[in-house]
Amino acid sequence: MEWMERGIFKEEHSIFRDAFVKYLEKEVGPHYEQWEKDGIVPKSAWLKMGENGFLCPWAKEEYGGAGAGLEYSIIIDEEIKRRDYIGFMSSLHSNIIVPYIDSFGSEEQKKRWLPGCVTGEIITALAMTEPGAGSDLAAIRTSAVRKGDVYILNGQKTFISNGINSNLVIVAVKTDLKAGYKGITLIGVEEGTPGFSRGRRLEKMGLHSQDTAELIFEDCPVPTANLLGQEGKGFYYMMEKLQRERLFSIVGAMAMAEAMLTITIKYCKERVIFDKPVSSFQHNTFKIVEMATEIELGRVFTDHLIKKHLGGIDITKEVCMAKSWIAEMANRVAYQCLQLHGGYGYMEEYPICRFSRDVRAQTIYAGSTEVMKTVVGKMLGL
Numbered sequence: 596m597e598w599m600e601r602g603i604f605k606e607e608h609s610i611f612r613d614a615f616v617k618y619l620e621k622e623v624g625p626h627y628e629q630w631e632k633d634g635i636v637p638k639s640a641w642l643k644m645g646e647n648g649f650l651c652p653w654a655k656e657e658y659g660g661a662g663a664g665l666e667y668s669i670i671i672d673e674e675i676k677r678r679d680y681i682g683f684m685s686s687l688h689s690n691i692i693v694p695y696i697d698s699f700g701s702e703e704q705k706k707r708w709l710p711g712c713v714t715g716e717i718i719t720a721l722a723m724t725e726p727g728a729g730s731d732l733a734a735i736r737t738s739a740v741r742k743g744d745v746y747i748l749n750g751q752k753t754f755i756s757n758g759i760n761s762n763l764v765i766v767a768v769k770t771d772l773k774a775g776y777k778g779i780t781l782i783g784v785e786e787g788t789p790g791f792s793r794g795r796r797l798e799k800m801g802l803h804s805q806d807t808a809e810l811i812f813e814d815c816p817v818p819t820a821n822l823l824g825q826e827g828k829g830f831y832y833m834m835e836k837l838q839r840e841r842l843f844s845i846v847g848a849m850a851m852a853e854a855m856l857t858i859t860i861k862y863c864k865e866r867v868i869f870d871k872p873v874s875s876f877q878h879n880t881f882k883i884v885e886m887a888t889e890i891e892l893g894r895v896f897t898d899h900l901i902k903k904h905l906g907g908i909d910i911t912k913e914v915c916m917a918k919s920w921i922a923e924m925a926n927r928v929a930y931q932c933l934q935l936h937g938g939y940g941y942m943e944e945y946p947i948c949r950f951s952r953d954v955r956a957q958t959i960y961a962g963s964t965e966v967m968k969t970v971v972g973k974m975l976g977l
Contacts, residue, residue: 611670623675627680627804630682636805638718644685649685652667654709677850681802698836703820712763717762722810723833725752729754733830735769741770746816764784785821790814791811801954844957844961848957849921858932918962919971929950
């Protein structure tokens with residue numbers, strides 16, 4: 596009943612959640628520590644996710660999907676983040692990148708790419724960020740010059756999630772270098788394309804099992820058939836999809852915050868110091884209550900946004916507010932929870948240690964806290 600009381604999920608969603616939790620316990624949990632050490636999730640794990648229907652469940656049946664509601668994608672993301680398997684970025688693939696193909700791709704592109712995205716045979720990445728261009732997308736310099744029936748791509752991308760595993764990359768390029776954001780175009784680049792190579796796998800503070808890499812394009816010829824949507828519309832496409840990306844970032848941060856509090860309360864009740872449970876000291880009790888209160892506020896805000904998004908309502912301003920506040924809140928929770936664990940919290944064998952590393956990125960990707968506040972400020976007329 597806990598999930599159904601949120602007003603989003605029904606009985607069939609709870610059954611699906613139980614099935615997915617069992618899947619994670621059997622197919623992900625026993626291997627995740629090794630994936631963290633390896634710095635990558637094996638492609639076989641992606642194929643198994645696809646085989647069980649856990650990739651792009653929203654995709655239409657004609658493309659191999661289940662045609663399921665977005666609620667199922669939210670459940671998958673929540674349960675992955677609740678266990679801090681965040682390095683397995685299936686949600687990035689399923690809920691952020693592949694929807695670009697579904698929304699803006701031609702029928703030929705959908706038939707060519709979507710079935711593989713559902714099965715896990717195709718793993719996607721979205722290449723926007725460059726060494727000199729992050730949140731300021733208008734500043735990207737990777738170019739695409741049309742020559743007959745191909746585009747010639749030149750440039751470099753960095754911080755690309757799924758950068759090593761991906762065999763289809765949606766690349767933001769400039770087809771008109773003088774047009775600012777109006778010159779941005781999206782092009783699908785497939786693995787094996789001449790001139791497309793991967794740089795180093797980047798070593799990160801957290802998300803160790805998530806393969807983040809540099810991508811390089813040197814006189815890379817890509818068929819014009821791989822143009823996603825229209826030339827010069829890439830910026831608008833990305834702005835349209837950012838609502839959804841930020842919503843899923845919020846969903847993940849909330850799940851992590853809730854999980855961190857749960858494991859910390861359990862630890863504080865069991866851990867005894869000066870002949871008393873850690874949780875019985877008034878200072879610690881107050882800290883836990885403060886965290887629980889913020890988490891409750893965040894949960895209400897998150898579910899409010901999920902319902903509005905499911906109803907097709909624009910949530911641009913609110914989702915930026917929530918992305919800023921909830922990501923920062925989750926990091927406050929991580930700090931306090933690790934502190935309440937004492938020295939054990941600094942040990943890798945305790946889950947709070949990895950949570951504390953991994954949750955830090957929530958304030959950065961999908962728009963940093965500062966960028967979110969800037970967007971909201973502009974919408975408030977400031």
